[in-house]
Amino acid sequence: MASVIKKPMPSAASVATTLALLFPLFGLSSADLALPTTSFFGGGRWSLLRPSIGISAMHMQVLRDGNVVIFDRTDFGPSNLSLPGGKCRRDPADVALKVDCTAHSVLYDVESNSIRPLNVQTDTWCSSGAVRPDGTLIQTGGYNDGERKVRTFAPCVRRRRRGGNSCDWTELKENLVQRRWYASNHILPDGRVIIVGGRNVFTYEFVPKTSAKEKSFYLKFLKETRDLTEENNLYPFLHLLPDGNLFIFANKRSILFDYKKNWVIKEYPVIPGFDKRNYPSTGSSVLLPMRLGGGSKMPAAEVMICGGSPPGAFTKSDKLRVFVEASWSCGRLRVSDPNPEWTMEQMPMPRVMSDMMILPNGHVLLINGATNGTAGWEDARNAVYNPVLYLPPDGPGPAGRFEVLNAGRIPRMYHSSAVVVPDGRVLVGGSNPHSKYNFTAYPYPTDLSLEAFYPPYLSPQFAILRPSILSLEAVEQTVSYSEQFSVNFIVTMFGPSREISVGLLAPPFTTHSFAMNQRFLWLDVLGVVRLSSFAYSITVAAPPSATVAPPGYYMLFVVHSDIPSRGVWLRVR
Ligand SMILES: *[C@@H]1O[C@H](CO)[C@@H](O)[C@H](O)[C@H]1NC(C)=O
Numbered sequence: 001m002a003s004v005i006k007k008p009m010p011s012a013a014s015v016a017t018t019l020a021l022l023f024p025l026f027g028l029s030s031a032d033l034a035l036p037t038t039s040f041f042g043g044g045r046w047s048l049l050r051p052s053i054g055i056s057a058m059h060m061q062v063l064r065d066g067n068v069v070i071f072d073r074t075d076f077g078p079s080n081l082s083l084p085g086g087k088c089r090r091d092p093a094d095v096a097l098k099v100d101c102t103a104h105s106v107l108y109d110v111e112s113n114s115i116r117p118l119n120v121q122t123d124t125w126c127s128s129g130a131v132r133p134d135g136t137l138i139q140t141g142g143y144n145d146g147e148r149k150v151r152t153f154a155p156c157v158r159r160r161r162r163g164g165n166s167c168d169w170t171e172l173k174e175n176l177v178q179r180r181w182y183a184s185n186h187i188l189p190d191g192r193v194i195i196v197g198g199r200n201v202f203t204y205e206f207v208p209k210t211s212a213k214e215k216s217f218y219l220k221f222l223k224e225t226r227d228l229t230e231e232n233n234l235y236p237f238l239h240l241l242p243d244g245n246l247f248i249f250a251n252k253r254s255i256l257f258d259y260k261k262n263w264v265i266k267e268y269p270v271i272p273g274f275d276k277r278n279y280p281s282t283g284s285s286v287l288l289p290m291r292l293g294g295g296s297k298m299p300a301a302e303v304m305i306c307g308g309s310p311p312g313a314f315t316k317s318d319k320l321r322v323f324v325e326a327s328w329s330c331g332r333l334r335v336s337d338p339n340p341e342w343t344m345e346q347m348p349m350p351r352v353m354s355d356m357m358i359l360p361n362g363h364v365l366l367i368n369g370a371t372n373g374t375a376g377w378e379d380a381r382n383a384v385y386n387p388v389l390y391l392p393p394d395g396p397g398p399a400g401r402f403e404v405l406n407a408g409r410i411p412r413m414y415h416s417s418a419v420v421v422p423d424g425r426v427l428v429g430g431s432n433p434h435s436k437y438n439f440t441a442y443p444y445p446t447d448l449s450l451e452a453f454y455p456p457y458l459s460p461q462f463a464i465l466r467p468s469i470l471s472l473e474a475v476e477q478t479v480s481y482s483e484q485f486s487v488n489f490i491v492t493m494f495g496p497s498r499e500i501s502v503g504l505l506a507p508p509f510t511t512h513s514f515a516m517n518q519r520f521l522w523l524d525v526l527g528v529v530r531l532s533s534f535a536y537s538i539t540v541a542a543p544p545s546a547t548v549a550p551p552g553y554y555m556l557f558v559v560h561s562d563i564p565s566r567g568v569w570l571r572v573r
């Protein structure tokens with residue numbers, strides 16, 4: 001750990017004062033300006049990036065070079081994208097195609113809006129992932145020949161010469177101890193990854209193992225939360241809490257879990273209502289943005305779980321073709337409180353299979369999914385086209401409010417996904433509720449497109465308020481825990497709220513409506529100084545510890561009046 005430079009710590013009030021003092025220097029008062037108000041109601045816009053990326057975006061991960069790894073499964077039969085150089089995947093056990101010369105993974109280059117086929121060798125269907133502290137994706141499990149595999153994908157080192165960027169998937173020799181299909185992963189403070197559950201697997205294990213003898217560990221909670229015929233506990237929701245323990249939610253129950261001692265510290269109250277929240281009654285879960293205070297004070301942690309389906313919904317859709325209405329509710333739980341109770345809220349519409357993305361301004365976006373039915377083959381109806389914005393109670397905006405945003409046009413049903421990219425857009429892709437690619441299926445054909453959703457803060461009317469980052473005063477864009485560092489940025493005009501915040505967003509691995517490892521931290525602001533007419537320098541403290549922020553690459557955003565800058569990458573270690 002680097003030595004911590006001791007500076008006087010200005011309070012939030014004195015930071016506000018600094019900005020208030022700066023403001024008159026513009027020679028204008030806010031009353032003179034027709035400032036856009038940052039109301040996001042009904043906002044947002046959609047743009048089709050590519051009508052086809054050749055595969056259906058079932059799993060997505062943004063890497064530290066800004067590229068996005070996307071993959072579906074190898075046993076779909078041929079995809080719509082050939083592998084280059086006549087490469088083929090030969091798998092005698094493949095259920096669809098034993099010699100397959102098409103790609104099932106692509107690398108999407110955000111800057112150039114282009115794709116490159118990748119060669120994933122074993123079946124990644126319904127698998128899981130996390131990014132290691134060095135920025136390499138560790139991707140685990142799947143189906144059939146892939147169910148115990150550990151794969152890595154390291155970001156390409158950008159090469160100037162043409163034809164560079166040849167990085168591809170690697171498969172490790174060490175396999176998982178147990179098959180992991182529909183499991184969830186989380187990066188840990190020590191840089192290892194924990195993999196929890198999977199279909200009919202009531203254990204967790206780590207990658208890498210500390211010794212060759214290390215096995216998996218039984219977790220009764222996973223067995224107890226499994227409904228007899230419907231499961232409703234797959235892809236359990238995992239959130240690493242600032243105290244170093246793991247919050248695990250499955251079905252309707254949740255625990256605080258010490259994974260080192262294999263010890264359930266406590267069980268939280270059951271989420272109110274009848275609705276089930278995990279696959280196939282797929283809801284979604286986020287650890288809401290955490291506000292870091294001075295020094296090593298532990299931030300409060302609150303989890304929000306939205307959507308799902310009532311009990312019996314899967315059986316009804318799968319067996320009877322009756323698609324019951326999905327859950328209307330979200331529950332928030334202050335998991336760091338000693339005896340928290342759920343706060344329930346109602347969404348503007350019912351939702352199942354929605355992704356929840358934390359945006360660069362700390363708001364939560366609910367996107368994708370359906371109104372009726374559940375996850376699974378052909379098991380849902382009535383796509384939800386409108387994303388919804390949720391303003392978290394601790395955010396800069398008004399408390400606990402949902403805002404319905406502009407609708408997209410492509411149904412994003414089972415096996416769709418979404419990720420936030422550094423420029424603040426949300427990439428949306430996938431949708432394939434069929435066991436093969438089926439482009440004629442009605443009403444939800446297999447979708448190979450990639451879209452971008454532009455959240456309201458990207459609207460041109462807010463351009464004037466948008467901060468832009470000039471530089472990070474951190475050697476090699478890297479900071480140590482608790483280290484103080486500065487971000488230099490430009491704002492040409494201050495909005496009604498002159499507050500400047502700095503947020504860190506860990507890019508999640510998204511699949512099956514759960515963004516694994518998603519994490520947002522509001523950094524402690526130590527001071528703001530003016531550098532020139534429009535340039536400022538804000539000094540912040542890096543997160544205090546690896547339990548608050550596991551080591552790795554984060555997107556850093558400067559946020560002003562709810563309008564985020566473009567993100568830059570910051571390595572925390
Ligand atoms: C994928 O390929 C199939 C077969 O060539 C074709 O019918 C279909 O239109 C293609 N789909 C897309 C989205 O490109």
Ligand SMILES: *[C@@H]1O[C@H](CO)[C@@H](O)[C@H](O)[C@H]1NC(C)=O
Pocket residue numbers: 322323324325371372381382
């Ligand atoms: C969706 O659920 C509602 C409420 O149960 C029901 O009235 C409607 O018919 C369902 N829609 C479909 C397409 O099944």
Ligand SMILES: *[C@@H]1O[C@H](CO)[C@@H](O)[C@H](O)[C@H]1NC(C)=O
Pocket residue numbers: 436438439440441442443
């Ligand atoms: C595609 O889906 C339709 C139903 O929407 C079905 O009739 C057809 O058999 C499916 N095609 C394949 C190849 O599975």
